[in-house]
Amino acid sequence: MPRKETIRRARQDKRAGKSPSTQAGEFVREQIDKIRHGEHGARSPQQAIAIGLSEARRAGVDLPPPRKGKAKASTRRGAKYAYEAGQGRRKTRRRPRVSRAVKKVxxxxPQSSASHRxxxxxxxxxxxRRSAGSRSAAARKAVRTKGxxxxxxxxKKAARTRKQRRSR
Structure with missing residues (x-):
């Protein structure tokens, strides 16, 4: 359950016209704080981020689930459920036993997954990963324009640069 302060900040971001991912960032920050203060842990930084995004979706942030091919089917299914719940299209059921089990797990x-490092x-x-995509886009453009x-x-210039950097 997100804190009222987090929801307030996210709504403030929305009023300021900021993107849904920026609004969701408030929930991710809260999760990282919870992990650092020992309320619970996470297996990896990605898991901490995923929990925050899920809470954001459930709180009504307009953050659609990832598109097909971008994430596992189970991840997309969970994100879709959280998104629909947040948009008021689905009635959620409280499941105390599941909630307790998840909290226990x-x-x-470890808490180290939310460390600065x-x-x-x-x-x-x-x-x-993002820059690798843009590099290949640059290469495709070069094919069209350079000859x-x-x-x-x-x-040849790139090879020279690599050689210089290796020798340093």
């Missing part, structure tokens, strides 16, 4: 998980590494991995000789020159 999360308490056994773990979150930093997670952010670096995410950034590298064979231009590509060859660029490739």
């Amino acid at each position: 999360l308490k056994r998980e 773990a979150l930093s590494q997670q952010a670096k991995r995410a950034a590298s 064979a000789k231009g590509r060859s020159t660029t490739a």
Whole structure:
């Protein structure tokens, strides 16, 4: 259950015209705080983020579930349920036994997954995945605009740069 303060901040972000992912960031931050203060743990930084996003969806943040191919089917199903619950399209049932079981399992998980170091590494991995996509887009554009000789020159320059960086 998110704190009232978190919901207030998310609504404030919405009024300011910020994106749904920014609004959801408040819930993710709350989860990380909970883990750091030992209320529960998480197996990985991704899990901490996922719990926060789920709470955001249930609280009514307009954050649709990931599209097909972007996440596992079970993840998408859970996100869809949380999203519909938050949008008032689905009535949720309280399940105290399940809730207790989940809390018990999360308490056994490590707190180190929300450390500054773990979150930093997670952010670096995410950034590298994003930039890898843009690199291939740049390569496709080069094919269209440069021509064979231009590509060859660029490739040789890249090889020189790599060699220089290796020798440092």
